[in-house]
Amino acid sequence: MTKTDQDLPWPPPAYKPSRAELAAPATQIVRDREDYLGQGLRDIGRRIADDQVELFVTGEPALALQQQLERLAPQYIALHDVGTSATLHLLNALAGAAGARVQRLSIRRQGQGVALAVLQFVEVPLGDGNHVRIYTTDVHADGAQRQQLAMVLLARSRLSVLMLGDVPAQALTNALAPVREAMTRVNWTNRDMLVLPLGSGSSLAAQAGQLVAGSGLNVRVTPQASRPNDAWSFISGAWNRQQVPAAQAAPLNTDIARAVPRPVVPMPEAPTEPMPLGPTSRSGVETPAAASTPSAAQRWSDYVHRCAAIKGVVSVCVFDLRTQAALAHAGGLPSAERLAVQGGLLLDAMSNAAEALHLGHAPPEAAITVGQQHLVLRPVPGHPGIVLHLVLQASTNNLTLARMQLERVAVPV
Numbered sequence: 001m002t003k004t005d006q007d008l009p010w011p012p013p014a015y016k017p018s019r020a021e022l023a024a025p026a027t028q029i030v031r032d033r034e035d036y037l038g039q040g041l042r043d044i045g046r047r048i049a050d051d052q053v054e055l056f057v058t059g060e061p062a063l064a065l066q067q068q069l070e071r072l073a074p075q076y077i078a079l080h081d082v083g084t085s086a087t088l089h090l091l092n093a094l095a096g097a098a099g100a101r102v103q104r105l106s107i108r109r110q111g112q113g114v115a116l117a118v119l120q121f122v123e124v125p126l127g128d129g130n131h132v133r134i135y136t137t138d139v140h141a142d143g144a145q146r147q148q149l150a151m152v153l154l155a156r157s158r159l160s161v162l163m164l165g166d167v168p169a170q171a172l173t174n175a176l177a178p179v180r181e182a183m184t185r186v187n188w189t190n191r192d193m194l195v196l197p198l199g200s201g202s203s204l205a206a207q208a209g210q211l212v213a214g215s216g217l218n219v220r221v222t223p224q225a226s227r228p229n230d231a232w233s234f235i236s237g238a239w240n241r242q243q244v245p246a247a248q249a250a251p252l253n254t255d256i257a258r259a260v261p262r263p264v265v266p267m268p269e270a271p272t273e274p275m276p277l278g279p280t281s282r283s284g285v286e287t288p289a290a291a292s293t294p295s296a297a298q299r300w301s302d303y304v305h306r307c308a309a310i311k312g313v314v315s316v317c318v319f320d321l322r323t324q325a326a327l328a329h330a331g332g333l334p335s336a337e338r339l340a341v342q343g344g345l346l347l348d349a350m351s352n353a354a355e356a357l358h359l360g361h362a363p364p365e366a367a368i369t370v371g372q373q374h375l376v377l378r379p380v381p382g383h384p385g386i387v388l389h390l391v392l393q394a395s396t397n398n399l400t401l402a403r404m405q406l407e408r409v410a411v412p413v
Helices: 003-007 033-037 061-072 086-096 144-156 169-185 202-213 228-242 288-292 296-308 336-356 399-407
Strands: 046-049 052-057 076-082 103-109 115-125 131-141 159-164 192-197 218-221 313-320 325-331 366-370 373-379 386-393
Touching: 052 061, 061 103, 061 115, 061 144, 076 086, 076 144, 076 169, 076 228, 086 115, 086 131, 086 159, 086 228, 115 144, 131 144, 144 169, 159 228, 169 202, 192 228, 296 313, 296 325, 296 386, 313 336, 325 336, 336 366, 336 373, 336 386, 366 399, 373 399, 386 399
Parallel strands: 052 103, 076 131, 076 159, 159 192, 192 218
Antiparallel strands: 046 052, 103 115, 115 131, 313 325, 313 386, 366 373, 373 386
């Protein structure tokens, strides 16, 4: 596990990613139906990028997903939150340990390209060259579709996992009611369920197991998972026991730091490295001499700490827009990783909106108010591809003044 993952709270606080993740990526035109569905894999969707696949549908997303699962019969694991928001956190820990990103399956309306739903997953390889997708049922969709998609994912999974937070005992029955109801209505083929408590309430976990045990499922309640690595160890271990003897030849790696391999850089493309800091030319582009500056990391750190000195700043980071890698961070939560990823998603959404509205291709800049906080996203002057993301307490400073103060903060030379 990376240091960043260890620094994140576990179980994670309640958190929902931005709706910017519904922004449509570029869509490839494929030759025919088999080319779209094929690539020889028994998995849903057509891959259009390293971390994105898409599925075009004519009807409701949940029904289309169920039909795809029935037709392709992929072997996958479904993670479901009960009183927590831990499933996406676990996927980020799996991907982040390898320097990868959580992948997205976008379900789109045929002929329109608008995303009706976005499912998130990580692909974990097996020793025989195949892979297993780990889906979260924390689906981005509107209204009832969100719950319907979650139940379809659980119903057709090879292993379903209920990640149980600190739910009051009297509320647990209500929290599990959608799952119990789906078992009677949906074509439920899943027969193996893991109840994975994140809190100390072992009696609560046992109660959860009893609530679903009457359905004929093989239900196992694990000990408390105090870290993401513990959670993955229980999940991968349960999968490997299911697959015996096949798992003896191709098991899932139970070490979260080694479960996902590092992404392979395509041959025509060199690995992206953070742009070094240095003097800029009159055109606003760094001069060649800046490329050899050895103290770039320290200068980024000095820059964010100067920004953090502005009154009311809660957290601030600078990140590489292309890779969404944080270069420096100051302040408290949100973490550098979360600011970088969510900042990149927001800027992608704004760029897509600007293109759709024919507003040009200038790098977007944003100042957003969310509850009691302001968010400021702006390109760092003189450093193309590098972005500042700042969280400001609304009660102690205002956006106009903060933006003026930011303009006075120069990158150290």
